[in-house]
Amino acid sequence: MSKEILEFMNVLKKVTGLSLTDEKTYLLESRLSGLMSDHKIASFYEFSKKFENSHEVDFREKVIERITTHETKFFRDESIFETILDRIIPEIIDRKNELYKGWKNHPIRIWSAACSTGQEPYSVAIAIRERLPHVFKNIKILATDIAKETIEKARSGCYTSFEIGRGLEEYHLGRYFDKLPDGTFRINDEIRSVVEFKQHNLISSEFPTGFDLVLCRNVSYYFDSNERRNLFDKIAKTLNQDSFLIIGSAESVSDFSSKFLLREFGLCRYYEVNSSNVTLFSRGT
Ligand SMILES: C[S@@+](CC[C@H](N)C(=O)[O-])C[C@H]1O[C@@H](n2cnc3c(N)ncnc32)[C@H](O)[C@@H]1O
Structure with missing residues (x-):
């Protein structure tokens, strides 16, 4: 790896907290070359200087946009959604009933962190609207x-037919999306109304709290x-006690934190934060 690229990676880490694994650095040149020519930048040395300059907010945003991978789809890893509907939400309701003697005045708060272009939070909202309309x-x-x-x-909630074709059933498309004149599809207002979007860096931003x-x-x-x-x-601090975390199927929590209990539901693995070491729920694992 060239010295200039190494230096850019140090600057990137210092400014955003993002670190690129060695396997990902080969992507840097291809992903950033367009931006370098747009801004008439001849070397990674110059590129690092511009990125480090705190006045170059737009430039930084463009770099972050290009070096991050946004792969996602609707209902990615389907078994997760069954687990949310059949296990996690009922447990959250049990816990809220236990704590507050009635869960209805205490919203169920869900955080889709690193949500990419929104397919994940919209899929969660659609799944709940469809199967648990009272919730x-x-x-x-x-x-x-x-x-x-x-x-x-x-x-914006707008998707091309290619994006829609990745994971969304016809039935959900007809029920929860409006077709726009340009042929794209927009999520309807009912689903949109329960999702709030914000820019947030998992490494350097302050974490919100109070999630189930x-x-x-x-x-x-x-x-x-x-x-x-x-x-x-x-994340353990961001969650209410006896609340839940879902990570990707190729990821692991246990090697990095002892604060979570591994739980299973069918083929799906998820985690519970149980700092009191008290398990409120007795259904299965
Ligand atoms: C591969 S996508 C995963 C999207 C979705 N969670 C899913 O599983 O389908 C990874 C997302 O993480 C975001 N990301 C990368 N580093 C991040 C960070 N430090 N803070 C917040 N988001 C980050 C990227 O911008 C990208 O949209």
Whole structure:
């Protein structure tokens, strides 16, 4: 790896907290070459200087947009959604009933962290609206991502037919999306009304609190071990006691944090934060 690229990676880490694993650095030149020619930048040395300059906010946003991977789809890893509907939401309601003697005045708060272009939070909202309509009125979903254009696209709720074709059933399309004159599809207002989008960096931003369920899928493997430890520690604090975390199927919490209990439902694995060491729920695992 060239000295200039190494230096840019140090600057990137210093400014955003993002670190690129060695396997990902080969992507740098291809992903950033367009931006370098747009801005008439001849070397990575010059590129680093511009990125480090705190006045270059737009430039930084564009770099972050390009070096992050936004792969996602509707209802990604379907078994997760069955688990949310059949296991996690009922347990959250049991817990709220136990704590407050009635859950209806206490919204179920869900955070879709690193949500990319929004398919994940919208899929959660659609699944709940479809199968648990009485619960839908009581959910609030926060959806965040580090990348600005990506979160703006998520907020717009507009998708091409190619994006729709990745994971969304015809039935859900007809019921929860409006077709626009240009042939794209927009999520309807009912589903939109329960999702709030914000830009948020999982490494350096302050974490919101008070969640019953956090989905943080397919992002931790971009972080080094230290960042993963910090990430799971911060997620544990962001969750209410006896609440839940879902990560991607290729990710692991246990190697980085002892604060979570591994739970299983069918083929799906998820985690419970149980700092009191008291398990309120007795159904199965
Ligand atoms: C592969 S996508 C995963 C999207 C979705 N969670 C899923 O599983 O389908 C990873 C997302 O993580 C975001 N990301 C990367 N680093 C981040 C950070 N430090 N803070 C917040 N989001 C980050 C990227 O911008 C990207 O949209």
